[in-house]
Each structure stands twice: as C-alpha cells, then as structure tokens.
Amino acid sequence: RNHPPYSTIPPGKPFIMASFQHSQKSRGDTLVRSSTVNGNMTLLDLPVEIVLDIVGWLRRSGTKENRKSRHNTSFQSFKALRLTSRSLAGILAPVLLDAVNISCITSARDFLEWCAECADHNREPPVRRLTIRNVGHPSSPSDNPQLVPYHLLEDILLAIAPSLHQLKIHFYDCFEFTDKITHSFRRAKKLWALHLEVNPHLPHSNPVPLTSPYPFLSSLKALTSLSELNLNNCLDHCMPLETRYPFTPLPCVQHLSVRIDSSSTSSPSEPHKFLLELCRAISNSLLILEIKGSRYDSSKLLPVLSVTRRRLEALSLSDAGLVQKCNRLKFPRLRTLFLDDSRYLTREEFYSPFFEQLNTIVLRRWCGTDVPLDIPVEAIPNLNRVILTYTAHLTPDTIPLFKACQDSGIELLASAKSVDLREIWTVDTLEAQVEETPY
Structure with a gap:
C-alpha cells in the first residue's frame, strides 16, 4: 500500500500532521492553470490572493486618494482591471470570478448588474462557487444595508444557476424557499454541493419563525446532481412533518452534515424526526454522515444511525x-x-x-x-x-x-x-x- 507521506510521533518532540492530499474526481469542467511557459512561471501560477493584490494595486494606482480605499471584492477588482487591460482581464476572469462572496445589499446589486452585462453579450457568468450571507426574510424591508434582500437572492440564482457547482446560503432571520428558488434549482444541473445555515445568534426575543418543510424539500428534489448537503441549524426551524404527506423522493446525496441546536429545547420543531426521514430517503446513496448537537437525549438519534448503517462508510x-x-x-x-x-x-x-x-x-x-x-x-x-x-x-x-x-x-x-x-x-x-x- 502507498501511505500518505506522514511521519509517526517522535517521543518528546512536537508533531504536526499535514493536510490530507488526494486527487478529487472532476465534477464537470474545471479551471486548469498553465504551469510553465518556456520554463518560466506565468501569472496564473500565482496564488489567487496575490493576483487580487495586483489587481487592487492597478485600481488604486491611478488616483492618490484611492490608495487607502476599502478592501475590494473580486468582482470590483475585475471591473477595474477590465478598464486597464482587456486581454489580461479575459485571462483572469475565470480565476477572479470562480468563487464569489456576497454579504450585503451593495455587493448583491453590483453582481446582478454584471450578470445583466453578461446576458447582454450572450455570455454565461463564469461563477462556480457562490456564497451569499445575511439573507433577510422575504417580508423584511430592503433598507438595511447589511442584509441581502430575499428578492436579490432569487434574482442572483436565476441569473447564474446553470454554471453553479457549489452554493452556500446563510439566512439571517428566516429559512424560506420560494417557487423562484425551486425553479432556479431545476436549472442548476451542475450543482453538487449545497450548504445552508440559519443564524444561531438572533436574540430569544426575536427568534427565526418556524416554516413549512415542504418548500425546502421541493427545492432539494429539484437538484438532480446534488451529492453533498450541509444543514447548519436548519432543521430546528422547520415545522413538524405531517404524517398524511409522504416524504418526497430526494437526489442521491452521498455526504450529509447536520448540526442541531442543543439549546432550542422550547421550540416545537422536531429535528430528530426530520433527520430520520431525511436519512431514510437517501439511505441508499448516503456514504458520509456528520451529526453535531442533539436536542434532549442523544438516544433520539439512534434510529438515524440504524437506518443509515448498512451503507455508511x-x-x-x-x-x-x-x-x-x-x-x-x-x-x-x-x-x-x-x-x-x-x-x-x-x-x-x-x-x-x-x-x-x-x-x-x-x-x-x-x-x-x-x-x-x-x-x-x-x-x-x-x-x-x-x-x-x-x-x-x-x-x-x-x-x-x-x-x-x-x-x-x-x-x-x-x-x-x-x-x-x-x-x-x-x-x-x-x-x-x-x-x-x-x-
């Protein structure tokens, strides 16, 4: 056998384990960087962080008062670089926009504006990994600059769903899934990883309201290529499942990670029962299961392990x-x-x-x-x-x-x-x- 290049612990000396390195199976088209040209390193061999520093410097170098400007997002840097060097921008676009992080209303609107420009030129936005944080409730007013209004989440997913491979959504004060979200998920044929999180730090006087679980399940069903699902404090905010409605068939999820809020004992939700039915629906494909936290007695999770144990690796x-x-x-x-x-x-x-x-x-x-x-x-x-x-x-x-x-x-x-x-x-x-x- 070929073991990873790790050394055992030497007595009396400090020891550190390097990160596991392995070749991952390609999921669709992936970005391939050129390694050398005539024996010399190219710009694409540099870490993305350094490339972004170069781009940020190009943007700030023209005007003195902008030298101490706020940190630039990848999208802002790309817009500035496009004005500086179109050929360089064409090379770096897949690198800069492969992963996008949106956390406020301003960045969400800027990103949508760029998506509209791509559509005008019949181009698909090259965004494969998207993280959207601080998503507000659909009924919340859109005047809070620190939140991403729910309708902007809907519009963004509608614009880039076909190119998405990984999606992370952090809900600030809700756990809602509308028909527009489900429609976008049907178009996300390449999406294999979905990470959802509900804000665990809201005050008890203003908790996240309980929602029906069935719109969420309908959205999951629409993701035909989904293999990795992460639910962080999500099941705590779903109403109990109704016995008269059968659990909807779900995609072949191989990796499920769930965190249950141990302190939400006063909530009428039933995360253990929800998790049991979820695992029962994907038990034929589930290989990796991570469970953190438990409400009341951890023995409530025993049925979950019993259902998944035959295929679990x-x-x-x-x-x-x-x-x-x-x-x-x-x-x-x-x-x-x-x-x-x-x-x-x-x-x-x-x-x-x-x-x-x-x-x-x-x-x-x-x-x-x-x-x-x-x-x-x-x-x-x-x-x-x-x-x-x-x-x-x-x-x-x-x-x-x-x-x-x-x-x-x-x-x-x-x-x-x-x-x-x-x-x-x-x-x-x-x-x-x-x-x-x-x-």
Whole structure:
C-alpha cells in the first residue's frame, strides 16, 4: 500500500500532521492553470490572493486618494482591471470570478448588474462557487444595508444557476424557499454541493419563525446532481412533518452534515424526526454522515444511525454517549470514524461490533483534560491510523495511546486544528481499493 507521506510521533518532540492530499474526481469542467511557459512561471501560477493584490494595486494606482480605499471584492477588482487591460482581464476572469462572496445589499446589486452585462453579450457568468450571507426574510424591508434582500437572492440564482457547482446560503432571520428558488434549482444541473445555515445568534426575543418543510424539500428534489448537503441549524426551524404527506423522493446525496441546536429545547420543531426521514430517503446513496448537537437525549438519534448503517462508510459524532448507546450496532462498511468527544469512553467499550471495520479513528483531544487517551487499538483488527485533533505536542495524556500505536504498528498522526472527514474517508477508500486490486 502507498501511505500518505506522514511521519509517526517522535517521543518528546512536537508533531504536526499535514493536510490530507488526494486527487478529487472532476465534477464537470474545471479551471486548469498553465504551469510553465518556456520554463518560466506565468501569472496564473500565482496564488489567487496575490493576483487580487495586483489587481487592487492597478485600481488604486491611478488616483492618490484611492490608495487607502476599502478592501475590494473580486468582482470590483475585475471591473477595474477590465478598464486597464482587456486581454489580461479575459485571462483572469475565470480565476477572479470562480468563487464569489456576497454579504450585503451593495455587493448583491453590483453582481446582478454584471450578470445583466453578461446576458447582454450572450455570455454565461463564469461563477462556480457562490456564497451569499445575511439573507433577510422575504417580508423584511430592503433598507438595511447589511442584509441581502430575499428578492436579490432569487434574482442572483436565476441569473447564474446553470454554471453553479457549489452554493452556500446563510439566512439571517428566516429559512424560506420560494417557487423562484425551486425553479432556479431545476436549472442548476451542475450543482453538487449545497450548504445552508440559519443564524444561531438572533436574540430569544426575536427568534427565526418556524416554516413549512415542504418548500425546502421541493427545492432539494429539484437538484438532480446534488451529492453533498450541509444543514447548519436548519432543521430546528422547520415545522413538524405531517404524517398524511409522504416524504418526497430526494437526489442521491452521498455526504450529509447536520448540526442541531442543543439549546432550542422550547421550540416545537422536531429535528430528530426530520433527520430520520431525511436519512431514510437517501439511505441508499448516503456514504458520509456528520451529526453535531442533539436536542434532549442523544438516544433520539439512534434510529438515524440504524437506518443509515448498512451503507455508511464515514461517520462523525459529537456525543460519546451516542457511541455508548449504539455500540452493539454493526456498520459493515464503516471505515472512518470521527469522535468529537471520546473522554467518557472506557477501554471495554471499544471492544464492540461498532469499531470492527474501522481503518481510521479521529479523536479530538481536549486541552486541560487529565483523562488519558487509553484506547485498545490492538482490539481493532483493520485499524491503520489514529488522528488526534487540536494537538501539537506529545503530552502525558497521549503517552498511553502513543505506546499502544507504536507496539501495534499503527500510525499516530496529529493536527493542530480539526480535519476534514471527507478527505480522510477518501484516503481510506483509495487504500481499500488498492488492497482489493489483484496483482
């Protein structure tokens, strides 16, 4: 097997794990940068941030009073550059506008103006990744400069839906999906990643109103290429599902990430039941599941794990109590496990069907804890590596785990921050394919 180029932990020395690197499957046409021309680097070899700095300098260099102007967005820089050098602008347009971030009414209007110019010239806006933040309620007045009015969200999606690959929407005070949004999603044939978030910081005196879940489900159904879905504090703001309406068929989502607000216990919503029906609808395609938070008792999530366990290959849980409750469930294809809190698991609890098939375990190390990470890695027959997050040095609480991994020939890696579950799962999947390939 070809392992990633990571070194094991040297005793008594600091250790850092590099980010997992892997080749991702192409999703449609992708931007390819030229590497060299006659042995020399080209402008496109520079990081996008440096290119944007150059563009910003070009814009400010003409007028002295603009030298200390506010930070330029990619779109503003492109407009200025277009006036400076049309040929250079033509080369850099896909780089500058591949990802767009909109967070206020001014940037939303400017972006729509540019989309209209593209339409006038029969060009499709080259935007593949779009992030829209601070989206206001459809009924909210559009005089708040810090919010993006809902109708501008509708117009933007209508303009660029065919080119979108990834979309992130941060709702400020709502979780609404209109017929216009659904119509745009039907045209978004290339959209494979959808991240939705509802503002968790609104005061209790002015909470996000509960909405019907069915417009949201209709919008999901329209995304025929969707494979990654992230719902951050969204299910908490949906009304309970009605039993007389069957759950709508959904696209073949492979990666689902859900965060449930643990503090919203007074809300009449039922995020656990909603999540159960959502997972039931995509259980035949779901490979990666991440669950953070729980309302009331985490055992309410057991039916979710039971429904998804047969095909699941990567799982992230934030509650050690949930692992304790499902340790008798067998996950026949589970290779990658991320435990955000393993402090309360005993050695005996690792001897269970839940851990049998694992190749990689990711554990969060909590600073200031004196609970040793004493895990019987030798009891997990297929284990290749253990990854510790929020860890930079070998400390007394990690010594038992270090010795156990050393004795069993298991890689012990570390990261100063958290890690991406999908990237680790990809490494495990590639290793499994290598093992299964006949020589």
